[in-house]
Amino acid sequence: MSSSFAHLHVHTEYSMLDGAARLDALVAKAVADGQPALGITDHGNMYGVIDFYKECRRAGIKPIIGTEAYMAHDHRSERIARRGRLDDNGGAAESGKKQYYHLTLLAENEQGYRNLIKLSSLAFLEGYHYKPRVDWELLERHAGGLIATTGCLGGHVLQALLRGDEEDAVRKAARLQEIFGKDNLFVEVQDHGIANQRLTNPKLVEIARRIGAPLLATNDSHYVERHDHEAHDALLCVQTGALMSDRDRFRFEGSEHYLKTSAEMRAIWSELPESCDNTLWIAERAELDLTFGQYQLPDFPLPAQFATAGEYLAHLAREGARQRWGEKLPENVVERLAYELKVIDDMGFSAYFLIVWDLIRYARESGIRVGPGRGSAAGCAVAYCLRITELDPIRYDLLFERFLNPSRVSMPDIDMDFDSRHRDQMIRYAADKYGRDRVAQIITFSTIKSRNAVRDAARVLGYEYAVGDKIAKAMPPLNQGRDTPLQYCLEFDEGHADGYREAQGLRDLVASDEVAKRVVDVAKGLEGMKRSDGIHAAAVVIAPKSLTEYLPIQRKPTSDLTIDEAPIVTQYEMHGVEELGLLKMDFLGLRNLDVITDTVEMIRRQRDPHFDxxxxxxxxxxxxxxxxxxxxxxxxxxxxxxxxxxxxxxxxxxxxxxxxxxxxxxxxxxxxxxxxxxxxxxxxxxxxxxxxxxxxxxxxxxxxxxxxxxxxxxxxxxxxxxxxxxxxxxxxxxxxxxxxxxxxxxxxxxxxxxxxxxxxxxxxxxxxxxxxxxxxxxxxxxxxxxxxxxxxTAYLKAHYPVEYTACLLTSVKGNYDKAAVHLSDARAMGIEVMSPDINMGRSDFEAVTAGGARRIVFALSAVRNVGEGLVRLILGERDARGPFGSFHDFARRVPEQALNKRAVESLIKAGAFDTLGHPRRGLLTVHEPLIDRAIAARREADRGVMSLFGEISEVGEGSWSEETPIPDLEFGKADRLRHEKEMLGLYISDHPLKGIEGALRRLINTSISGLGEREAGMATIGGVVSSFNRRFTRKGDQMATFILEDMDSSVEVTVFAKTLAEHGHLLADDTVVTVTGRLNKRDEGPSNFVAQKITAPTNLRDHVPEVVLVLPSGFTSEKLETLKSIIAEFPGASPCKVRLAGGKTFDLGPRGLVDYEKAVGPLRVAFGSSAVSVV
Structure with missing residues (x-):
């Protein structure tokens, strides 16, 4: 045999937060060393197989596809109790049994690859418990074409040896050999300088001799070069949340888990040269050619009278064309359809169009709103005829060739937008139609981006958050949403020239600060690594046969879903699915379609039953x-x-x-x-x-x-x-x-x-x-x-602003920041959003007519501690027997399950009983005993005590005929608003800044919502403080966080030790402050504002706000009359000024004084929100 070597136990970046080897660097190292082949054996998955295969083929090295599978002790259904920390080797044993063991599997040929796919899939679908696990039964069923090894220290054989049970180790190895065959089970030996390996390697050699199995030398490679071990160690700390300085944490011993050269491996195993030779033997045996670019479209079931998909598509297109353009089709339409149908059929995509048509047809027939078309598909007249799209491509000169180019064969891509609440229903329909084993969602991977890499590195090195934050802020701003890689912040590259120029501050910091240099060095090793897997927001694959005939799939439990409820997802990313020729379709859930659906339904229900x-x-x-x-x-x-x-x-x-x-x-x-x-x-x-x-x-x-x-x-x-x-x-x-x-x-x-x-x-x-x-x-x-x-959406806002805003608020019910924006916009339009109302409110935000005006009632289900189920119970009673006359009436009538004291308290604090005439504070003092009496009365009635006497029977100390009075006690404004904010997440009936917003605006240079539009730099914002929280850093210094909220939005503010020491005395919930600092835009999660200076302005309420109206050129006398009538209708103390387009400003004087709170809404409706401001 030659002096070369082939690494066959290799972890890549797809062994997430454990493998620190980037595919390109890994393959390049093997090629540079002259190695003839390279394996991939990521932990329990096949995520990186397609990219690895293509990278190896590009580099001229043979890819050997494998996985390091997790294996159950006996059967994949077992659920062994967890003891202590669950480490890479399966955790502490329970009666000698671990949660899982490791087993290395390699595909020798096409059959082996197919079996590897099935094993990897079944491990997730049938054996998931902390990890996806196979078992002896599955191995026996899918052993063909696979080469197996006894694995690392975490394998069945090694674990038996470490327990001191050598005979059990022999039995396990012999059982694997029986399953895979004499030449297909290798006894794997590793030497990373670890004591347990030195102890067990001689015993492994003896086991190989006893069962007649070949030896196989491997290096459990987790990174590319020896010096990468620190980055790998940092990655493990990111995974476990530990610090690199922690003594008792999961770590790898030594720095030997890298892709060693052939010479290094031969030197380590000089006394067992055959163990290295056998790597080349496997490399010679392994022959796998993956096929790319051959389309694998599912068959579409055709009506009996049509012989081909092309015939049926042409029939549907002609029928649809007559509906679109009339019975007599224009000549240009006839020519366009003939051309498109021929191109589609010649390229073999008729079935694809039928599949999309059927999905859209089902959605429309099921009342699910479908988008009018996205992407290039709107340029296809056939799609327009099939109602896949809703825009006439001939009228608007939308080009078919932009969608499907006859000179370049590639799969058409029709993205479908649905009402987001029904996306899962659409996927279920596809699965029912084509087979549940043939339809899946597609995986996606999140990576550690540059700024997060810096913050992660600082954390695992044990530095304070402020250290990583300072370095991250010295990085150049995002360029079209992307970070400049750390390498190119420090070294010039033409492709990142702008980022390099902007990174001078970072280079200066790294050059002058050893801590910053250390953090950045570690961060470079983390940057770009895969952090976690997820589900693509849109992509779905539909296969002609079972998916596991083409690719591996998985299913993972979440905090919300059990393993059986979790969706089926591919293990290959979208580009891999497409390269295999499978049909990838995008099922997009578009929230704006939800809003249109709900608004149209509300308009039809309340105002115009025929609205379309x-x-x-x-x-x-x-x-x-x-x-x-x-x-x-x-x-x-x-x-x-x-x-x-x-x-x-x-x-x-x-x-x-x-x-x-x-x-x-x-x-x-x-x-x-x-x-x-x-x-x-x-x-x-x-x-x-x-x-x-x-x-x-x-x-x-x-x-x-x-x-x-x-x-x-x-x-x-x-x-x-x-x-x-x-x-x-x-x-x-x-x-x-x-x-x-x-x-x-x-x-x-x-x-x-x-x-x-x-x-x-x-x-x-x-x-x-x-x-x-x-x-x-x-x-x-x-x-x-x-x-x-x-x-x-603009039409709905222009003509049905109350209904549209109500439905917008429903669509962001759980997002207080977005709800605050729409609430502020409603106020600007003069639309009142009322507190939740037990008689007028519904589960969602509702448009109502109250007091002669159209208003919005806050959603009952959006009240804290009040869920959809409880609201259904309340509405069921109210719809059946009419509005509630009082709280007593409410307590008597609603089902007992609805009298949850915590939920009722929340409704009271939110103001849901205000219109019944009950003051909130008074009702809070007596609601619990009233509920107790109501429940007791029902139970007495159920037992028959009241069957003869009705409600005159006494219950407790009084009776319902007496209706215990509710004290006439009310909260002050501050307490009322605090309760509203607690229960609704928003200020509804009033706002702490109302009346002082103009004065506050003079002290700041941007609103909170405007922060995102600003370039990097200092900003001053203002608002009211909530959720103020002091805490201690690891060093024992005190820092704080709080939420700062203005009339439109909110942001989390961080106050580090120095700033807190200077300004902390000004901070408390409900105080009004201005904060100067910088916005920290996070790659993942909400942004954060870091305070450097805080002030508490005084005498804000002494300021009398002014109303400024900016009028465009061409101002008409009709508009002037409108202005006069509004001023006359809402007299007050605020001056009103008119600024003309040329810049000239007129003070309307004493006759122009208005009540700005009441006048601003009508003025904005009449002249536009942007034309009216309060200063």
């Missing part, structure tokens, strides 16, 4: 007026302050403008100022510029700007003579960053322009424009699909 949002005109003046004012809080995709500013500048007057906004409000177009150019040209502030007179034909609708990817395609078609398929290939090539490919494309494009008579110079100029723009251009079909959802 899908039939509203797309040229509605009221909708465009709302958009032009930027009153788009709660409108899909249009909520951010810069987006609202763009809307005010653009003043949309057509549906196409709404779609353009979505495409233009992105970093690329904004970087070229296209968004402002579009707005200026549209509103005649600037003249359009066309690079050639003939460009008017293709770019007139977008004012000469290439707003969409389809613009690029049309320009290429017009000027270079490209077909739309060729134009789409050019578009796609522009995103690949391939210099050689782009050189060929440029030559072809310029030649095309010359042939078309436009000349070389224009061709080169145009190619430069396209090359730059296509990299960030937006798909027109996607903009129009989502633009329709945007328009519909």
């Amino acid at each position: 949002i899908d039939s509203v005109p797309l040229d509605d003046p009221g909708t465009f007026a709302l958009l032009g004012r930027g009153d788009t809080i709660g409108v899909f995709q249009l909520e951010s302050p810069p987006m609202r500013a763009l809307l005010r500048s653009m003043k949309p007057t057509a549906f196409e403008d709404v779609c353009a906004v979505l495409a233009l409000y992105r970093p690329g177009p904004m970087g070229d100022n296209m968004h402002n150019d579009y707005a200026a040209i549209k509103n005649n502030r600037k003249q359009p510029e066309y690079f050639h007179p003939d460009a008017v034909e293709v770019l007139q609708d977008t004012y000469g700007l290439m707003v969409y990817q389809e613009s690029v395609m049309r320009v290429s078609q017009k000027f270079a003579g490209y077909s739309l398929a060729q134009a789409d290939n050019l578009r796609k090539a522009c995103g690949k960053k391939d210099a050689a490919l782009m050189a060929r494309e440029e030559q072809s494009f310029v030649s095309g322009c010359e042939r078309a008579g436009y000349g070389r110079d224009l061709g080169q100029y145009l190619f430069g424009v396209i090359r730059k723009f296509a990299d960030y251009a937006f798909a027109k079909s996607h903009a129009f699909g989502y633009g329709l959802v945007t328009y519909q």
Whole structure:
């Protein structure tokens, strides 16, 4: 045998928070050492198999696919009691039995790979207990084509030896040999300098001799180089929550668990050279070729009269076309459908369209709202005919080739948006239709991002949070949502040049501070490692046969779901599923569809039984007026302050403008100022510029700007003579960053322009424009699909603001920050949100007419300690027998289960009984005995005591006929609001800042909601303190956290020791403060504001707020009369000032004094939220 070696016991980054070997570095090391093959044996999973296989093939080294399986003691169904810490070796033994053992399995061939898939899947589906476990029975059933080893110190054989039971060790090894075959069971030996290995290796050699099994030398590789052991140790601490300095923690002994060279392995096993030779023997035997790119579509069941999927699709398309365009189809429609149907059938995708059609059909027939189309699918006329999409692609010039290019065979991708509450129902339907063993959701992995790596490193090294936080804040800001890798913060790289320039502060810190250098060194080892697995938010796979014929699957219990309730999920990521040719579909749950569904239902129930949002005109003046004012809080995709500013500048007057906004409000177009150019040209502030007179034909609708990817395609078609398929290939090539490919494309494009008579110079100029723009251009079909959802939500807000806001609040019922935004917006529109009401309220937020006005009643189920079930009981009684007349009436009538004292107390504190005339404090003092008496009365009645005398029988000291009076006691404002906030998470009836918000605004430079829009730097925010909590750091220093809330939003504030020592005396719940500091934007979880200075402003209530009304040019006398009437209706003490578009301001004087609290809502309704401010 040669002097080479093949590593066959290898853990990668997919042994999550345990393996610290990145695939590329791992393969590169093996290739550099001349090793002929490399194995992958991650803990209990096959997550990394596809990426590992492809990386090895690219590098010219043979991949050997395997796993280090977990194995039960006897049977996978056993649940051995856990004792002490559960470590990597199965934890402490119970009667000699561990929770699990290790077993190394390698696929020798295709059969072995299939069996490996089945074993890995069944370990999760049938054997999960702390870990996914196989057992002897499963091994016997699926042994074909597999090579097994006795494993590491955690294996059955080694554990028997460590117990001192050598005969049991022999029996276990012999049993494995019997299962896998004489040449397929290897006795594995390892030497990492660990005493137990030195003790047991001679015994393993003897076992191999006794059963006639070959030896196999391995290194239990968990990282690539010896010096990576510290990063690996840090990773273990991230996994276990320990510090690296802790003595009693899970750790690896020594620094030998790296991918050693062949020479190092041969030197270690010089006395057993055959153990190294056998690695090469396995490498020679292992032959596995995975097939990629061959589509595996499930069959769609066809009606008997249709022979092929293509015939049935054509039939459905023709029927749908007549519904869309009428019995007599226009010629261009006939031609478009014929072309599309031929391309679809020629490419073999007719069944795919039928599958999607059937899913959408089921959703619509089940009353589940479906999105109008997302992505490029809106450009397909066949999809429009099948009601997969809802936008006419011919009317809006949406291109089929952008969706399905006949010159480039790739699976079509139709993403489906559903009401998010029914996404699981849609997946169940697919599973029922195609087979539960053929449908699964798709796994995804979270990684340790750069900033989190820094904070994790600081924590495991034992430093205070502030140390990691300081280093993380010195990192460059996110670039299009992505961190600059730590390596390229410290070393220049052209691809990360901007990040490097922004990282000067980090480099200075690392150069001057040994602690920072140590943290960053450890963080570099953590960065990019897989942290955990999860479920992709949208992706679902549907296979033609059982999924385990193609890939491994898993099922994991969670805190909410048992193992039997948990969803089936693939072990391969989305790109691996697609590369295997399986059908991947995106089932997206879109919350905005929930809101539309609920709003339409409420409108039909309360106002217009025939209302249909899908039939509203797309040229509605009221909708465009709302958009032009930027009153788009709660409108899909249009909520951010810069987006609202763009809307005010653009003043949309057509549906196409709404779609353009979505495409233009992105970093690329904004970087070229296209968004402002579009707005200026549209509103005649600037003249359009066309690079050639003939460009008017293709770019007139977008004012000469290439707003969409389809613009690029049309320009290429017009000027270079490209077909739309060729134009789409050019578009796609522009995103690949391939210099050689782009050189060929440029030559072809310029030649095309010359042939078309436009000349070389224009061709080169145009190619430069396209090359730059296509990299960030937006798909027109996607903009129009989502633009329709945007328009519909804007229409609902413009015409049904109370109903729409109520449903928005329901959709964010559990998210207090988002609810606060919508609550504030309701106030700005003059809509009152009432406290929960036991007679008017429902489980969700409800629009009602009260006091002659449309209002919103707070959701009863959103009250703390009050669940949906309890609300159903209350509503059942109220709907059956009418409203409650008093608390006594309530206690008498509702089912006993609804008289939960904790829940009733919460309802009282929230104000749910206010309209019955009961003061909250008085009711709280007597509600418990009243409930006790009501329950006792029922039980007496049940026993027949009251059967003869009805309610005149006495119960306890009094009777219900006397109705114990409720004391006339009420809370002060502060206590009332504190209880509301406690029970509702929000201030409803009032707000601690009401009346002082104008004065407070003068002391800050941003609202809390505006923090996210600011660049990095210091900010001053203000609000009321809640949840104030002091605690001690590991060093014994005192720090604090609290929630700071203004009228619109809230943020967690952290106060470290030094700042707390200076300003801590100012902090207590319900105090109003301003805080100066920096926002810490976290990769995962909510952001956090770190305080550096805190003040408690005084005399805020002495300030008399002013109302400022900004009026646009073209102000009419009709508007003036509206202003006068509002001032007259709400007289008060606040001055009202009018500022004209030119900047001139008028004080309306004594006749303009208003009650700002009452006047602001009507003013904002009349003139727009952005036009009215209180200072």
